[in-house]
Amino acid sequence: MRIDEKLALDAFKTDKDSHIIIRHEICREKCKTKYCLFVCPGHLYSYNEELDEIVVEFAGCLECGTCMVACQEGAIEWAYPKGEYGVQYRYG
């Protein structure tokens, strides 16, 4: 099963604003490793070559925080989604 199909099984309530802000200038100037592209359990990060930007599909975020811990340069500003939003586990 593909990762997006797995995420589709989870219950999400999606806010219109992202709880993950990426500071692209830090990615461009300082980051050579791009750990975010492979540490995320939801595989939500990708690189847009045209814009030279890291993109995150925050709606599928499992709220683990791995990307924030792995981003050594501090380019990922990460907060929990506001109350009522985000993933709602039914098993956990």
Added chain:
Amino acid sequence: MEKIDVVIAGGGLAGLACAYRLADAGLQVIVVERGDFPGSKNVTGGRLYLNPIRPLVGDMLDDAPFERKVVRERWSLLGKGNSLNIDFTGEGFRSEDHSYTILRARFDRWLADKLMAKGVFVIPKYRVDDLLWDGDSVAGIKAGSEEIAAHIVVAADGVLSFMAEKAGLRPKMAPKNYAVGMKEVIGLSEEKINDRFNVEGGEGCAHLFLGDVTKGIFGGGFLYTNRDTVSIGIVAGIQGLMKKTPPVEAHTLMDAFKERYEIKRLLDGGNLVEYSAHIIPEGGHNGISKLYGNGIVVAGDAAGFALNMGVTVRGMEFAIASGVIAAETIIAAKDANDFTAKTLAGYEKRLEETFVLKDLVSCREMPEFLDNESFFSYYPENFPRFIEKIMWFGEWPKGKIGAALWKELKGSGMLSLRRLKELYNIRKI
């Protein structure tokens, strides 16, 4: 602003256990939870050991919605195409209430309902955004447009604890101190679970896997049987994932694990019902935050209370125990009408007298011991290989088994100084 006694950030096991004890002592307490209900943002492997917390919990866990009693403990070393297992069961594990698998969305919600029946306010759907300050003392919380003033704030907001960070009690999170856990819950009938895992109804299995499952990265696989689901997952050190060359996409480890011959048939016909992820503290004693300040204490994962003992991983009983002990400290602070760090230092002293800090201290060498690729690649590759060499019969005469094993042991470096040192270092853990 009128102050209540205690406001608790986070309705997980630490926060709820703390509230339970406080309510029994008659203190005013409010629990603020960001999820739709307590448990809706939590993930466990996982299982809860009961003996360590029995003296602390009173009637808190009476009638708890446990999934299955763990009567079978399994460990596997996974090579690339082979594996070696240990399968343990014992009478005591079957007859006594030793440990149980749980699912947090059910368990925490049940405990919150029990709390509310006691008259405690558990407020869901509110994210604690910030702390209120009164000089150099924490004086409550902000959640959305609401402010709740309190004599004490309990930061029980989980492993990422933004409140402990804001209070200056926790430094920036270092990748080496954390692992990411990924889990799938797979629906399977009770009968199938009983048959496939060789257990009676109500009984279950806890199974840890080392080796190929994390491609040599610090961590491993796990499988716990629930009532009519199986929790299966991977834990991988964040630093290990970052250093891995060539890089491995974390989520692909899960699929490769489930495709293993050893796993595939166990899950056959099951349907995936949920995919989750959560960070786990792996720093042991060195990863613990400062535990208290003026008007604030930190409990559970927020404080870094989790312990990877190699043969098992523990966290939830640390959360429950630290929550109860935080409550006892707060009750004493209320009696003394002193909510400063001076009184709250009693929290750490109390923890030092219980398994929470005793076990963390006695296992303080464990993270360094386990931070060794040998455990995640060398041993899981070689031990199953020795068995394979012994058990494989080719067209030629087999010859002496002992001599063949000796040759393998020597050739694999198992008798080298490095391996002896690793063996010798076992005494430290």
